[in-house]
Amino acid sequence: MSRDLGHPNPELEQLRSILAARIIAALDIQKLTVRKAQELTGFAAADFSRVRRANLGRFSVDRLMTMLTSLGQEVEVTVRDRPHRKRAAQTASAPTNP
Numbered sequence: 001m002s003r004d005l006g007h008p009n010p011e012l013e014q015l016r017s018i019l020a021a022r023i024i025a026a027l028d029i030q031k032l033t034v035r036k037a038q039e040l041t042g043f044a045a046a047d048f049s050r051v052r053r054a055n056l057g058r059f060s061v062d063r064l065m066t067m068l069t070s071l072g073q074e075v076e077v078t079v080r081d082r083p084h085r086k087r088a089a090q091t092a093s094a095p096t097n098p
Helices: 010-029 035-040 043-052 059-070 085-093
Strands: none
Touching: 010 043, 010 059, 035 043, 035 059, 043 059
16 A cells, blocks of 8 residues: 555555556457547556556546546546544643643
8 A cells, every 4th residue: 555655645646546547448348549548538648558557646636537538438436534543633632720
């Protein structure tokens, strides 16, 4: 996971990786080359090449989601609200004033 690699935003990196994997799967299932994907979606073939190489630095989550929907895939987002582990531990160990 990204947390192990010391990335500043591991959750964001993980989400982008998941979306990229889904894009790659859609390309493979539909047997699309990057050029054919470009014709179908209007996104540059170079963008699809970058996704295939996991070179995701220039992609926002929004752009990856749009690429995925342009390939005919439905994107559903679920958000779960829970405290960040590190902050929760700090809050639990903070002294309280009576």
